[in-house]
Amino acid sequence: MPEHDAQAGTEADGRRRPCDQVRVRVPATSANLGPGFDTFGLALTLYDDLVVTPGGSGIAVQVTGEGENDVPLDETHLVVRAIRHGLEALGAPMPGFTLRCENRIPHGRGLGSSSAAIVGGLAVAYALAGVPLDRDRVVVLANELEGHPDNVAAAALGGFTIAWTDSGASNPGGRAIKLKPDGIGAIAYVPDNRVLTKEARGLLPGVVSHTDAAANAGKAALLVAALTGYPELLLTATEDRLHQEYREPAMPESLALVHKLRGSGLAAIISGAGPTVAVLAQPDGKTAGQSAGSGGRAASFRSVPEAPDGWTRYELGIDPVGVQVWSMEAG
Numbered sequence: 001m002p003e004h005d006a007q008a009g010t011e012a013d014g015r016r017r018p019c020d021q022v023r024v025r026v027p028a029t030s031a032n033l034g035p036g037f038d039t040f041g042l043a044l045t046l047y048d049d050l051v052v053t054p055g056g057s058g059i060a061v062q063v064t065g066e067g068e069n070d071v072p073l074d075e076t077h078l079v080v081r082a083i084r085h086g087l088e089a090l091g092a093p094m095p096g097f098t099l100r101c102e103n104r105i106p107h108g109r110g111l112g113s114s115s116a117a118i119v120g121g122l123a124v125a126y127a128l129a130g131v132p133l134d135r136d137r138v139v140v141l142a143n144e145l146e147g148h149p150d151n152v153a154a155a156a157l158g159g160f161t162i163a164w165t166d167s168g169a170s171n172p173g174g175r176a177i178k179l180k181p182d183g184i185g186a187i188a189y190v191p192d193n194r195v196l197t198k199e200a201r202g203l204l205p206g207v208v209s210h211t212d213a214a215a216n217a218g219k220a221a222l223l224v225a226a227l228t229g230y231p232e233l234l235l236t237a238t239e240d241r242l243h244q245e246y247r248e249p250a251m252p253e254s255l256a257l258v259h260k261l262r263g264s265g266l267a268a269i270i271s272g273a274g275p276t277v278a279v280l281a282q283p284d285g286k287t288a289g290q291s292a293g294s295g296g297r298a299a300s301f302r303s304v305p306e307a308p309d310g311w312t313r314y315e316l317g318i319d320p321v322g323v324q325v326w327s328m329e330a331g
């Protein structure tokens with residue numbers, strides 16, 4: 001199946017051609033990365049797959065893997081909601097279809113499962129509507145459902161993303177740019193328990209000190225450099241004062257692990273809203289700073305310890321492209 005392109009799904013006269021099947025692959029993401037609260041995102045090589053087969057008048061949802069015992073299987077399923085949101089935005093009708101979800105991204109752990117569901121659903125909507133995928137608009141539409149743009153930006157664009165929300169009257173909404181991280185990957189330690197983003201956001205204070213805000217602004221700027229050629233700065237550049245410690249009551253073991261790993265010189269952070277802990281490090285066999293920057297070194301994957309009992313350790317690279325869509329056309 002070819003990746004969905006500018007012509008797919010459209011006849012020469014501009015009429016939409018129905019498709020037999022749409023396939024979507026969407027990456028997990030780690031947001032914040034320490035100091036970049038609601039701003040930074042990293043797309044990771046762990047994926048959910050969606051297969052949509054149009055037909056019939058209703059909607060059927062099948063789920064295997066993560067969330068199979070607890071997500072709804074009707075129109076309230078997050079992917080279905082995102083498909084509807086996308087089709088409405090594109091002015092296209094909602095067809096009947098069967099949606100098959102093969103989920104690998106753990107839910108409620110800080111690896112962007114909800115953003116993957118939303119961005120994946122929007123990509124399906126573009127394919128069903130026969131409209132070329134517009135990744136920047138996907139960020140806008142996904143942010144409307146997710147409420148903050150950091151994870152959705154990385155899921156839509158891949159790589160390392162810097163996201164923000166434009167509040168200008170003319171065209172408000174989520175925006176992002178994508179940078180290419182240099183020789184960096186992530187080790188994720190995923191605990192058994194979930195912490196929903198809503199709960200973790202509820203622990204944040206309404207006001208923070210100028211000192212803490214200034215410290216985070218400086219570290220966030222430094223982290224852009226650390227990820228794009230100065231990996232030896234990762235440890236200091238991932239310091240945060242705005243969210244991680246405030247969330248400690250909901251994830252005490254995660255904060256304890258972050259402190260322990262940082263104490264041994266590793267760039268450990270709470271991934272997204274937690275409780276996953278991620279360490280930014282250099283995949284074995286890769287070197288950073290080849291094209292630009294200092295040529296310095298970060299810790300290597302092999303120097304990052306095994307997971308504590310009861311936690312699962314993932315060695316992840318950076319997904320460079322974000323959501324991918326393939327559509328197979330009828331006739």
Ligand SMILES: Nc1ncnc2c1ncn2[C@@H]1O[C@H](COP(=O)(O)OP(=O)(O)OP(=O)(O)O)[C@@H](O)[C@H]1O
Nearest residue numbers: 078107108109110111112113114117196197272273
């Ligand atoms: N693939 C999916 N299909 C359907 N619903 C999903 C899917 N992924 C996530 N959800 C819904 O989103 C909830 C988790 O979202 P939440 O934002 O709390 O965590 P997260 O996205 O995994 O982590 P974070 O936003 O911190 O990276 C799940 O409990 C479920 O209701």
Ligand SMILES: N[C@@H](CCO)C(=O)O
Nearest residue numbers: 031037038197272273
């Ligand atoms: N920036 C978000 C990421 C989780 O969705 C937060 O930390 O709440």
